[in-house]
Amino acid sequence: xxxxxxxxxxHLERRSVPGVSKTCVKCKESTAVLIIRLGDxxxxxxxxxxxxxxxxxxxxKNRVIFPGEKVLLAVSGGPASSSMLAQVxxxxxxxxxxxxxxxxxxxxxxxxxxxxxxxxEREKAVALLENILRxxxxxxxxVPLEQVFGLPDSVLESVSCSPEGSGLSYKAAVVQYIQxxxxxxxxxxxxxxxxxxxxxxxxxxxxxxxxxRQALExxxxxxxxxxxxxxMLQTLRQHLILHTARVSGYxxxxxxxxxxxxxxxxxxxxxxxxxxxxxxxxxxSDPRYGDVVIVRPMxxxxxxxxxxxxxxxxxxxxxxxxxxxxxxxxxxxQRLTExxxxxxxxxxxxxxxxxxxxxxxxxxxxxPLNSSAEPAVKCLLxxxxxxxxxxxxxxxxxxxxxxxxxxxxxxxxxxSSTTAGSPGQSCCQESGCGAGGCCSTSRxxxxxxxxxxxxxxxxxxxxxxxxxxxxxxxxxxxxxxRRAQMKQEISEFLLEDADxxxx
Amino acid sequence: MPVQCSSCALSRAVLKRPKTGHSxxxxxxxWAFEEEVHHTVVSGRLxxxxxxxxxxxxxxxxxxxxxxxxxxLNERHDYGLKxxxxxxxxxxxxxxxxxxxxxxxxxxxxxxxxxxxxYQELYGWTMDAIVKQVGLKNNCTFCGVFRRQALDxxxxxxxxxxxxxxxxxxxxxxxxxxxxxxxxxxxxxRCTAISTASDGEGAIPRCKPLKYAYEKEIVLYAYFKKLxxxxxxxxxxxxxxxxxxxxxLKDLExxxxxxxxxxxxxxxxxxxxxxxxxxxxGTCTRCGxxxxxxLCKSCVLLEGLNRGLPKLGxxxxxxxxxxxLAQQPLTQEEEKKxxxxxx
Ligand SMILES: [Zn+2]
Ligand SMILES: [Zn+2]
Numbered sequence: 001x002x003x004x005x006x007x008x009x010x011h012l013e014r015r016s017v018p019g020v021s022k023t024c025v026k027c028k029e030s031t032a033v034l035i036i037r038l039g040d041x042x043x044x045x046x047x048x049x050x051x052x053x054x055x056x057x058x059x060x061k062n063r064v065i066f067p068g069e070k071v072l073l074a075v076s077g078g079p080a081s082s083s084m085l086a087q088v089x090x091x092x093x094x095x096x097x098x099x100x101x102x103x104x105x106x107x108x109x110x111x112x113x114x115x116x117x118x119x120x121e122r123e124k125a126v127a128l129l130e131n132i133l134r135x136x137x138x139x140x141x142x143v144p145l146e147q148v149f150g151l152p153d154s155v156l157e158s159v160s161c162s163p164e165g166s167g168l169s170y171k172a173a174v175v176q177y178i179q180x181x182x183x184x185x186x187x188x189x190x191x192x193x194x195x196x197x198x199x200x201x202x203x204x205x206x207x208x209x210x211x212x213r214q215a216l217e218x219x220x221x222x223x224x225x226x227x228x229x230x231x232m233l234q235t236l237r238q239h240l241i242l243h244t245a246r247v248s249g250y251x252x253x254x255x256x257x258x259x260x261x262x263x264x265x266x267x268x269x270x271x272x273x274x275x276x277x278x279x280x281x282x283x284x285s286d287p288r289y290g291d292v293v294i295v296r297p298m299x300x301x302x303x304x305x306x307x308x309x310x311x312x313x314x315x316x317x318x319x320x321x322x323x324x325x326x327x328x329x330x331x332x333x334q335r336l337t338e339x340x341x342x343x344x345x346x347x348x349x350x351x352x353x354x355x356x357x358x359x360x361x362x363x364x365x366x367x368p369l370n371s372s373a374e375p376a377v378k379c380l381l382x383x384x385x386x387x388x389x390x391x392x393x394x395x396x397x398x399x400x401x402x403x404x405x406x407x408x409x410x411x412x413x414x415x416s417s418t419t420a421g422s423p424g425q426s427c428c429q430e431s432g433c434g435a436g437g438c439c440s441t442s443r444x445x446x447x448x449x450x451x452x453x454x455x456x457x458x459x460x461x462x463x464x465x466x467x468x469x470x471x472x473x474x475x476x477x478x479x480x481x482r483r484a485q486m487k488q489e490i491s492e493f494l495l496e497d498a499d500x501x502x503x
Numbered sequence: 504m505p506v507q508c509s510s511c512a513l514s515r516a517v518l519k520r521p522k523t524g525h526s527x528x529x530x531x532x533x534w535a536f537e538e539e540v541h542h543t544v545v546s547g548r549l550x551x552x553x554x555x556x557x558x559x560x561x562x563x564x565x566x567x568x569x570x571x572x573x574x575x576l577n578e579r580h581d582y583g584l585k586x587x588x589x590x591x592x593x594x595x596x597x598x599x600x601x602x603x604x605x606x607x608x609x610x611x612x613x614x615x616x617x618x619x620x621x622y623q624e625l626y627g628w629t630m631d632a633i634v635k636q637v638g639l640k641n642n643c644t645f646c647g648v649f650r651r652q653a654l655d656x657x658x659x660x661x662x663x664x665x666x667x668x669x670x671x672x673x674x675x676x677x678x679x680x681x682x683x684x685x686x687x688x689x690x691x692x693r694c695t696a697i698s699t700a701s702d703g704e705g706a707i708p709r710c711k712p713l714k715y716a717y718e719k720e721i722v723l724y725a726y727f728k729k730l731x732x733x734x735x736x737x738x739x740x741x742x743x744x745x746x747x748x749x750x751x752l753k754d755l756e757x758x759x760x761x762x763x764x765x766x767x768x769x770x771x772x773x774x775x776x777x778x779x780x781x782x783x784x785g786t787c788t789r790c791g792x793x794x795x796x797x798l799c800k801s802c803v804l805l806e807g808l809n810r811g812l813p814k815l816g817x818x819x820x821x822x823x824x825x826x827x828l829a830q831q832p833l834t835q836e837e838e839k840k841x842x843x844x845x846x
Contacts, residue, residue: 271680330757392546401539408510458765
């Protein structure tokens with residue numbers, strides 16, 4: 001039917017060729033070398049100033065990084081995170097008033113094992129990257145994705161959310177930092193070399209064993225769609241970064257997402273059913289992990305600006321192929337969204353900035369602060385607040401009903417169900433359990449589902465062998481289930497709303 | 504090898520549900536489809552017993568299936584509703600003539616009263632005449648604004664309590680995507696609501712019983728029920744931006760069939776910052792219809808058409824509303840700006 005139901009006035013402007021002026025719009029003297037937005041022509045030095053200022057302004061405006069705080073920079077080798085690294089170096093090298101005052105470290109997650117790369121290819125890529133990292137003088141951690149098989153289940157435990165550090169105000173932190181620094185200054189001469197050494201010792205290049213390599217291969221081949229693979233990769237990567245940050249005492253993690261990247265992420269997350277966590281996933285800061293906060297200081301730069309800056313000022317980056325390298329547009333939701341936005345942006349130059357502005361109007365909830373109540377139940381995998389307790393009139397309930405009505409009464413009883421909701425998936429044949437019985441895989445998958453958010457359920461639906469998940473996830477799942485069961489047993493004696501915690 | 508129906512496990516399956524991937528027989532598909540709409544109606548508390556409900560009927564597949572299912576459910580579950588068909592004649596030669604014929608046939612088949620309101624009779628302009636003046640670029644703006652009011656006015660004439668429209672899950676998901684692309688946070692928040700409240704005097708509450716029904720399943724339902732509908736796109740080209748959103752949604756659905764519901768789920772769970780301004784609803788000083796401005800969109804558009812200044816209602820010209828209300832002439836410069844129409 002015709003969809004023009006509401007008034008939609010105003011049309012988007014198509015690309016128009018700007019009149020190129022030969023001089024810089026800022027200093028009005030030097031010759032312009034590039035045009036960033038329509039009509040804004042900059043010379044080299046004014047562009048640099050503009051670019052550097054934007055980084056500081058983003059941090060200054062949000063005031064979430066405290067002086068002296070340890071900040072972990074998540075680097076992928078790509079242009080945006082490399083540019084972020086360069087900005088931090090730049091900011092730390094400045095003189096007093098304009099100097100950045102946090103303590104950086106770097107983390108790189110080597111995902112080659114999930115993308116089918118050979119050991120040689122991976123070593124080569126890591127060597128190239130390590131070259132760049134070493135030059136910064138910052139401690140760095142190179143962590144292969146295989147390490148997820150060695151993570152403790154405590155990674156997934158909810159840590160209560162305490163925004164603004166440990167109750168300290170930003171201003172108080174600044175004062176404290178300056179006092180401490182004065183003391184440090186006096187000792188600095190003798191300690192200089194030792195500090196360098198300590199820093200080098202801090203750098204960790206973790207290795208992985210063959211059994212973990214196989215486990216990772218098994219995990220990713222168990223995911224039937226590229227959409228699910230990309231989603232799982234994102235989840236595991238976050239867990240590793242989170243764990244490294246905690247173990248090494250970093251309370252902030254900086255991600256290099258550009259404005260372009262975030263627009264793509266916003267639309268693809270909507271398409272993946274992640275609307276509830278959209279603000280946290282695309283905003284400046286993401287408080288979902290509680291003690292470690294994710295920040296995105298590059299969110300004001302377009303990928304074009306970043307490319308210009310990197311080229312003009314020799315910022316090195318390394319191309320490392322990922323899961324979605326060289327795959328067709330329609331291979332996954334994430335890939336499809338990316339190509340859709342890039343194409344639309346080419347026709348309508350305001351596309352990215354318009355979507356980006358949407359993300360700024362969304363609410364970043366930090367729910368578990370309400371008095372004595374237990375922290376909100378979080379998704380086992382992505383750790384966002386669960387969005388599956390929707391009321392009857394919702395898409396979530398509607399799709400559950402569609403599935404119930406499609407399998408009929410005989411099969412829809414949960415306890416005896418073997419593969420409800422996924423026809424054709426006869427995992428029971430191999431293990432030899434009868435029609436009425438229940439093999440461990442489908443049982444585990446049914447139990448796990450109740451601990452997941454809407455979108456992570458979709459990912460698990462695309463997974464054939466739930467037991468290929470790393471142990472820290474299954475252990476934590478069992479722990480949560482035991483607790484839920486316990487709570488049910490004693491529910492009649494609890495005075496608070498006992499249903500709060502369970503599905 | 505014939506596939507067995509996954510629901511009754513007795514009959515042969517004749518289709519694979521686009522929404523869930525299950526193979527179903529005809530009877531089980533009809534049952535599932537209808538009961539899902541019933542669940543939407545009940546859980547969303549869309550109607551109350553004794554109400555008169557106008558079904559927005561365009562003769563297209565969505566409203567034809569809606570009319571059929573509403574009649575079935577009203578009897579099966581004893582809703583106690585008085586149903587009738589409500590159609591709008593936009594005055595588009597070669598498009599509306601045929602589809603209104605279909606609506607008239609539906610009226611006889613379903614034995615439901617029918618009311619047709621025309622743009623010509625309400626506004627003094629047909630869409631054909633409007634397109635002649637404004638061209639093909641903004642005509643959908645006019646049509647959309649006029650249709651909304653036309654349905655309301657028709658409903659008032661028939662003492663209708665509620666209007667239901669044939670918007671399906673694809674339409675809702677597409678609107679979510681489009682509002683993201685346009686950065687329209689106010690509409691993004693509203694567009695997944697299953698019904699609009701009855702606040703504002705000129706507007707009659709509306710709801711979408713097919714909100715969770717896939718377009719493809721609506722076609723399947725109509726096909727197997729042998730329902731008669733008129734299928735064509737409006738001959739005047741639709742909004743280009745919606746076209747992008749639509750194409751994108753189709754691609755998403757091809758990659759992951761649940762994507763349509765997933766987008767709606769996202770839309771239903773967005774939380775918008777409190778500080779973001781939402782327009783305040785008032786009423787139009789000229790016609791009394793709900794409006795956030797002194798004059799409603801429809802009255803401004805109409806004024807523009809009648810004065811030969813078609814761009815009046817298209818851009819933002821709120822400051823001219825005072826002059827229009829006072830029936831004052833516009834300055835030459837103002838006129839010049841509003842006259843030019845780029846094709
Ligand atoms: Zn999740
Ligand atoms: Zn059947």
